[in-house]
Amino acid sequence: MYTKTRQLLADLVTDQIVPGVSYALIDHSRVLTDVFGWRELVPKRLQLHAGSQYDLASLTKIVGTTTVIFQLIAQGKVQLEDPVQKYLPAFQDERVQLWHLLTHTSGIAGYIPNRDRLSAADLKAALLKLPVTATFEHEMIYTDVGFLYLGWVIEQVCGKSVQQVITERVLQPLKLAGATFTPDPANCVPTNRKDGQLLQGVVHDPKAHTLGRHCGSAGLFATLADLVQFSQWYLGQRPDLPELISRSFIAQLYADHTRHHLQRSLGWALRFAPTDQHPLLFHSGYTGTFIVLDQQLQQGLIVLTNRIHPVEENPVFLDRRHLIVDQFMAELPSN
Structure with missing residues (x-):
């Protein structure tokens, strides 16, 4: 089962591209998992073990924020065509709608001076003042900004912090026992260093660190088992779990939702089997x-x-990730 894909994953550690790997391959009801390598390399070398929690970074977007947005759409509390301004009046461009944020085609961009030194309130205010550029609708430019906005939309609709809403509406119903925004650092795989301290159980993303519970673009920690359960649920393999999103809605995600065929779905990117x-x-x-x-x-x-431990700059991993995804698709079983 996926012999060449598994070899490429093993090579990540053998070639010292990452300290360790936790992976799962799902084939209908069959799940193959493996955990190998090192949990950390500095300040000391520690073995990686099953059940470790990872800083998921932008996987927070698809596990948490998009899942909640899809629920709110199903409940009629928001619509894809709603202007962002309806929920966030401080944002001044009336053209941008929620689906633009979900597909990364909003064109919102700009430089925020001293971004990492701002308070949470000042950072939010600065982000809401960013302009819409000429790329609006015509280019897919992946950024965190749209999902920060979506998190604040969720807060306006639900009256709670976005991370509390994700916990109550996604993590708890799907019984993702190791998924949390407040992990025990002792069980977390460390990322990089900040101010001489190892980031372990502390979110790596600087905007998420500043915004705390009001961040919908990053901040979630979870185990491999949590993501297996989430993925099985997404694939419709877990009838024992609640149907937070209808199967028909999920089926519609396997399509381009941009206006200029940019190969982007709502929340997700699209890849195509060879x-x-x-x-x-x-x-x-x-x-x-x-x-x-x-x-x-x-x-x-x-x-x-x-992959950002112990050195953050690691472009080789990005090349290998591309190869692994391509190999996985090349080894997909025939219909």
Whole structure:
């Protein structure tokens, strides 16, 4: 089962591209998992073990924020075509709608001076003042900003912090026991250093660190088992779990939701199987995490690493990630 994909994953550690790897391959009801390598390399070398919690980085977007937004759509509390301004009046461009944020086609961009020194309130105010650029609708430019906005939309609708809403509406109903925004550092795989201190159980993303519970773009920690359960639920393999999103809605995600065929779904990126070009869902996180889901063939790949430890600059990992995803799709079973 996925022999070459598994070899590429093993090579990540053998070639010293990441300290360790936790991965799962889903084939209908069968799940193959493996955990190997090191949990950390500095200040001391520690073995990686099953059940460790990872800083998921942007996987927070698809596990948490998009899942809640999809629930609110189903409940009629928001609509994809709603202008962002309806919920966030401080944002001044009336053209941008919620689906633009979900597809990363809003064009919102700009430089915020001293961003990491701002208070949470000042950072939010500065982010809401960012302009819409000429890329609006015509280019897919992946950023965190749209999902920060979506988190604040959730807060306006639900009257609670976005991370509390995610906990109550996603993590608890799906019984993701190790998924949390407030992990025990002792059980966490460390990322990098900040101010001489190892970031362990503390979110790596600077905006998420500043915004705390009001951040919908990053901040979630989880185990491999949590993401297996989430992925199985997404694939419709867990009838024992509540149907937070209808199967028909999830089926619609395997399609381009942009206006200029930019190969982006709502929340997810799209990849295409080399044999027949059927779509798969894909998302990654900066810290070295990624998920691939194939509804048609009931397959999945989940990979968790701390690729920014001990050195943050690690472009080789990005090349290898591309190869791993391509190899996984090349080894998909035939219909």
